[in-house]
Amino acid sequence: MTYGKFAYLYDELMKDVPYVKWVELVKVHVSKYHPNGKGLLDLACGTGELSVKFAEEGFDVTGVDLSEDMLMVAQAKAANKGINVQFYQQNMAELEGLGQFDVIGIFCDSLNYLQSEQDVKNTFSRVYKHLDDQGLFIFDVHSIHKMMQIFMNQTFALSDEEISYIWHSYQGEHPNSVEHDLSFFVLDHGSGQYERYDELHFQRTFPIDTYVNWLKDTGFEVLEVTADFEAVSPKTQSERIFFTCRKL
Template structure:
């Protein structure tokens, strides 16, 4: 998918996201599972907010995203922050030629934007192929509870002087999926008028056991499943599920 105008508004709308907690989560898991290398592949890196933070924390980051607009924002951000990060435009379900990494991450529920089981499994296979033997694969997804109870049929809105939005969420066609209809109103300082931009975004998730089975089928050993930036196992009302895995055998 392409984020189009959304790419240039994303950081403003996500300014309260717990980015520091994602960085700390990665660092903690590297310590817990004895990952000493620092080569990190940030899949679906978006505007590079986490890529930059991880680079400033000592990781040798490579960023990959499908959206050219997102990558343009990410590149400018890396240059402004004085960190060197190579960014590549690729679909994580079609990833190739990126070399080997000690950590591969798919953060900020980006995996949920894949529209089919086949794309998720292809992404897992690609992560396997690009992961070092001693490395870890880390990703987070929305829980079924969050999709069903906190997104579907809900409306979110924000009103600021320079940018406002209305966000409506509806059931998707597939099970455990949601369609987000977003309308942005952005102030044009030259005219004093607001420009409107509309976007539709799709997200789909699966049961924890399904993700676990796919990882094992791909050749990973599932090291850990936890929720909401805590080490505790997911509950029926957990919102964000984290998976940590490593390679154990040749991918199928």
């Protein structure tokens, strides 16, 4: 799965995403658990929206993404704001050579794009190796409820003057997985006509206990498991699950 044209539409389509809530969550946990410094690795950073916001909050940020197109958008965004963020193209399941960090995050359910159990385990292992002792690993995933009850066999649509889309979600190959079939219609101001772009995105999640066991097997201390940006335990209807872990 690649992002292609979607990388250049992403910020417009995601303009209502509450990025500030991720920033505040990280700040709260840094204040609470006191890692040694403010070096932050933003894995699957996408167009760099969170990377830039973290840098504006005083973190020393490095961003990593698999998509070259996403990184081009991210680099331009940081440069336009005069913000120093280093960006690298890597697969988070094969992360290497970036040094040590005080905080590593995988935000906006990006971990759900990994297609196998082994990829998730490899990512946890690579994160562990890139964290300083007492460093924090913070990530969020879609709940099984969201995958199977909200996404599954649903169609979502947006009709706007500049960008419209039709988004079909259906059962993926694996348990608790969804494939998102996306068609975008983007206005070409030169011709006055709409261009169509199609992409297929895959997401997969796992039970909370499975993530916790994999984290502990990697060597992490699991500090908190919460839901939906609140300091509360996940419930049956929770949609987004947050994990806060520490390297011992």
